[in-house]
Amino acid sequence: xxxxxxxxxxxxxxxxxxxxxxxxxxxxxxxxxxxxxxxxxxxxxxxxxxxxxxxxxxxxxxxxxxxxxxxxxxxxxxxxxxxxxxxxxxxxxxxxxxxxxxxxxxxxxxxxxxxxxxxxxxxxxxxxxxxxxxxxxxxxxxxxxxxxxxxxxxxxxxxxxxxxxxxxxxxxxxxxxxxxxxxxxxxxxxxxxxxxxxxxxxxxxxxxxxxxxxxxxxxxxxxxxxxxxxxxxxxxxxxxxxxxxxxxxxxxxxxxxxxxxxxxxxxxxxxxxxxxxxxxxxxxxxxxxxxxxxxxxxxxxxxxxxxxxxxxxxxxxxxxxxxxxxxxxxxxxxxxxxxxxxxxxxxxxxxxxxxxxxxxxxxxxxxxxxxxxxxxxxxxxxxxxxxxxxxxxxxxxxxxxxxxxxxxxxxxxxxxxxxxxxxxx
Numbered sequence: 001x002x003x004x005x006x007x008x009x010x011x012x013x014x015x016x017x018x019x020x021x022x023x024x025x026x027x028x029x030x031x032x033x034x035x036x037x038x039x040x041x042x043x044x045x046x047x048x049x050x051x052x053x054x055x056x057x058x059x060x061x062x063x064x065x066x067x068x069x070x071x072x073x074x075x076x077x078x079x080x081x082x083x084x085x086x087x088x089x090x091x092x093x094x095x096x097x098x099x100x101x102x103x104x105x106x107x108x109x110x111x112x113x114x115x116x117x118x119x120x121x122x123x124x125x126x127x128x129x130x131x132x133x134x135x136x137x138x139x140x141x142x143x144x145x146x147x148x149x150x151x152x153x154x155x156x157x158x159x160x161x162x163x164x165x166x167x168x169x170x171x172x173x174x175x176x177x178x179x180x181x182x183x184x185x186x187x188x189x190x191x192x193x194x195x196x197x198x199x200x201x202x203x204x205x206x207x208x209x210x211x212x213x214x215x216x217x218x219x220x221x222x223x224x225x226x227x228x229x230x231x232x233x234x235x236x237x238x239x240x241x242x243x244x245x246x247x248x249x250x251x252x253x254x255x256x257x258x259x260x261x262x263x264x265x266x267x268x269x270x271x272x273x274x275x276x277x278x279x280x281x282x283x284x285x286x287x288x289x290x291x292x293x294x295x296x297x298x299x300x301x302x303x304x305x306x307x308x309x310x311x312x313x314x315x316x317x318x319x320x321x322x323x324x325x326x327x328x329x330x331x332x333x334x335x336x337x338x339x340x341x342x343x344x345x346x347x348x349x350x351x352x353x354x355x356x357x358x359x360x361x362x363x364x365x366x367x368x369x370x371x372x373x374x375x376x377x378x379x380x381x382x383x384x385x386x387x388x389x390x391x392x393x394x395x396x397x398x399x400x401x402x403x404x405x406x407x408x409x410x411x412x413x414x415x416x417x418x419x420x421x422x423x424x425x
Contacts, residue, residue, distance in 0.1 A: 002112040003112065003113070004026050004111060004112060005111065005112060005113035006059045006110060006111050006113070007025070007026040007111075008023075008024070008025050008026070008055070008056055008057050008058070008059070009023075009024055009057060009059040009060065009061065009107060009110055009111050010022065010023045010024065010052060010057050010059070010060045010061070010107060011024070011060075011061055011062070011103045011104060011105070011106035011107025011108070011109075011110055012060060012061065012062035012063075012072070012103055012106065013062070013063065013099050013100075013102040013103040013106060014040075014062050014063065014065050014068045014069045014072060015040075015065070015068060015099070016040065016068055017039065017040055018037055018038060018039050018040060019037075019038055019040060019048075019062075019068075019072060019103075020035065020036075020037050020038075020099040020100055020102070020103040021035070021036055021037075021038065021048060021051075021103060022034070022035045022100070022103040022104045022106075022107045023035075023036075023051075023052070023055055023057055023107075024107045024108070024111050025055070026111065031108075031111065033104060033107075034055070035100055035103070035104070036048075036051065037099075040068070040071060040072070042071070042075065045071065045072055045075045045076075046075060048072075049075060049076055049079065049080065052076075052080060053079065053080075057080070058079075058080055058081055059080070059081050059083070059110070060076060060080055060081070060082045060083065061082075061083040061084075061085055061090075061106055061107065061109075061110035061115055061117075062082070062083075062084060062085070062106065063084075063085055063087050063090050063102075063106060064084045064085065064086060064087065064118060065087070069084060073120070082120075083110065083115060083117040083118075084117060084118045084120055085106070085110075085115045085116070085117065085118065086116075086118055089109070089114075089115050089116060090105065090106045090109055090115060092105045119276075119282055119283070119292060121276075121277040121282075122277065124247070124250065125273070125274060125277045125278075127247055128244065128247045128248060128251075128270070128273070128274040129274040129275060131240055131243055131244050131247060131274075132244060132270065132271045132274040132275075133274075133317055134240060135237060135240045135241070135244065136271075136317065136321075138233055138236055138237050138240065139237065141233060142230060142233040142234065142237065145226055145229055145230040145233060146167070146168065146230065148226050149167070149176075149223065149226045149227055149230060150167050152219060152222060152223040152226060153167075153176065153179075153213075153223075155219075156213050156214055156215040156219055157212060157213045157214055158179065158209065158210055158213045158215075159209040159210075160172060160175060160176070160206065160209050160210060162209060163202055163205045163206050163209050164198060164202070164206070170195050171193065171194045171195045171196075171198045171199070174193035174194075174195075175190055175193055175194070175206065175210070176223075177227075178190065178193060179210070179213070179215065180215075180220050180223045180224055180227070181220075181224075185210065185211075185213075187207045187211070190206070190207060190210065191203045191206070191207065194206065241267075244270060248270045248273075251270075251273050251278060254269075254273055254278045254370060255269045255270060255273065257369050257370070257373065257375060258272065258273070258366060258369060258370075260369075260375040260376040261329075261362065261365055261366075261369070261376035262328075262329040262332040262334065262335040262337060262338055262376075263325040263326060263328045263329025263332065263338065263362060264325065268321065268325050271321055272318065272321070272322075272366060275317060275318040275321075276289065276293075276318070276366070278370055280367050280370050280371045283367070285367075286363070286364040286367040286368065289363060289364075289367050290360050290363055290364060291312070291314070292314060292315065293314065293315035293318050293319055293322065293363055294311055294312050294313060294314030294315035294316075294318075294319045295311060295315065295319060295322070295356060295359055295360040295363060296311065296312065296360070297309040297310065297311055297312075298310065298311070298312045311356060319359070322359040322362060322363055323355055323356065323359050325359070325362060326338070326342075326355050326356075326358040326359040326362060327355060329358060329362060330342040330355070330358060337378065338358050338361070338362075341357075341358060341361065342354050342355065342357075342358050345357050345358075365378065396419060399419050400419060403417045403419060
């Protein structure tokens, strides 16, 4: 018989307008059930909380259904230990389920300890996470508007993007604003808008890429609308950055710690902390943290056969961010550590697997930095990024050890070996 982990607990099936709770009290070996239905309004949630406290229930388990679980969690977390479960761990069998049975099933699984809880960070981290995730959405939207603005000129036979490297640079922006807001095209005035090297080396190419363009009033209007939205997004992102800096002040020490590692800057360090927090005891080990972030292969074996073991579908926000940071770390000119690791792995496993491996290394380093409070200093750093003087000293030390081994085993005479003072290569 399975051991009862929570003698008094409650399973909750949450929906948009109501939730069903099943309170389970285990007396000796026989559980006793009490079932009630509550509205998701605050007064009903507080009544549910009081009902739990009156029955001496301090452990609650509920399924993470969309965002509907959050209001219930907010009002319970101060007095009750709430376990939020992934739906795949508490899913009932189809054809034999309803709201009451679902809450009872969740409670029964939780009572015997079969429901692993999801990571729910503290309130201050959750507030910071809301802003960082919203910022990532706006940045993606800004990128879409940039592409949309560039496509406006492409369909109007303006090939300016084939001449300049950045359509939103100073020279390109001046030219595009002139084309959108002017009814005529003056090549000389267009050249006068160019700056520095573009005006000196590419002015003829710029005029050639524009001459003969066809842009109607409707297309100009659409271009202005897209550009206005793009400028609005830039202002919003700036406002969000200011709010994020204010919310991140309590975590300045952790941010400074993460910034010692290659691939991290202040913005990415804040984003990582907003996802995983600063207390690594929540995860227990770096392996669990990497699995939570979706950077480990899954287990899919049956009848002795291993099937697809691609990385698991988790870490919707943190995984793309870590991969982006991994690419930056492999191109860092200040520290070649991750570049050397990436080159070695990509030769054997390919570039995509290599960058995932680097992302996992970086997250593992984050775990240990936040756990110990030490700056980034991997144990094999000297093997990768060793100064020439130290490399020569290490090589001479290895040669002396090898010579002593040969002499001790009688392979060569002591006078037959001479180690040079300076070694190259």
